[in-house]
Amino acid sequence: MKGLTLNYVFLSLIVLVFIVVAIAILRHFYEQTNIDQDGITHPIDVRYTCIQLNNTEINFQDFQDIIYGFLTDQCNDFSAKIDQSITLSDVNRAVKAIDKSVEVIKINECVLPSVNSHSVYLNFSKVEEGRNIYLGRREIDNSDLLICD
Numbered sequence: 001m002k003g004l005t006l007n008y009v010f011l012s013l014i015v016l017v018f019i020v021v022a023i024a025i026l027r028h029f030y031e032q033t034n035i036d037q038d039g040i041t042h043p044i045d046v047r048y049t050c051i052q053l054n055n056t057e058i059n060f061q062d063f064q065d066i067i068y069g070f071l072t073d074q075c076n077d078f079s080a081k082i083d084q085s086i087t088l089s090d091v092n093r094a095v096k097a098i099d100k101s102v103e104v105i106k107i108n109e110c111v112l113p114s115v116n117s118h119s120v121y122l123n124f125s126k127v128e129e130g131r132n133i134y135l136g137r138r139e140i141d142n143s144d145l146l147i148c149d
Contacts, residue, residue, distance in 0.1 A: 044068070050075035057081045063133075064094045067120075070137055070145045071098050078135040086133075087126045091147065095120050110148035112138065122147040 046069040053062055058080045069075035092104040103119045110123050116138070127133055127149045137143040 044072075045074065046072075047074045050078055053080060054078055055080065057083050059083050060086060060090065064097075066135060067091075067094050067145070068098050070135055071095070071102060071120075073141055073143070075135070076137055076139050080133060082127055082131055082133050083129060085126060085129050088122065088124070091120065091122060110134070110146065112136070112144055112146045116140070116142065116144050118142040118144065120145045120147065124149045 046065055049062075049065050050069045053066065054077075058066070062080075063082070063086065066075060066078055066080075070078070088104070088106060095102050095104050101118070103117075105119055105121050106125065107121050107123050112121065121144060124147075131149050134146075134148045136146045136148075
């Protein structure tokens, strides 16, 4: 009778270890398939947006989408009429929402510097409603972005 009782204890212990190992394996595979929103490595494709909205009238949300396209190397040249005023701080806030490492720098003339630093250069403090705005960059990876009114 004693041998039979110990047999159930060891069998229960083996089943318990098997269950713990199976749960650990399932948990490992579940964590690999769980998608972390902050870990997105592929940019959202906005090339079509840049083409469709070029030479049209855009609002600030469209302007943010276009800036995203430029900072992710999807757009190169863009021009549009703004239907609301945009300030330097608006541009800074939009850029920081996309990429915190990019700096926004105010310049006096609408010319890109000769050295790339993956920055955003703009020649205005405020663009009034109804004015045209131009965005441009060189066709290289991590190019600077130039925004002019």
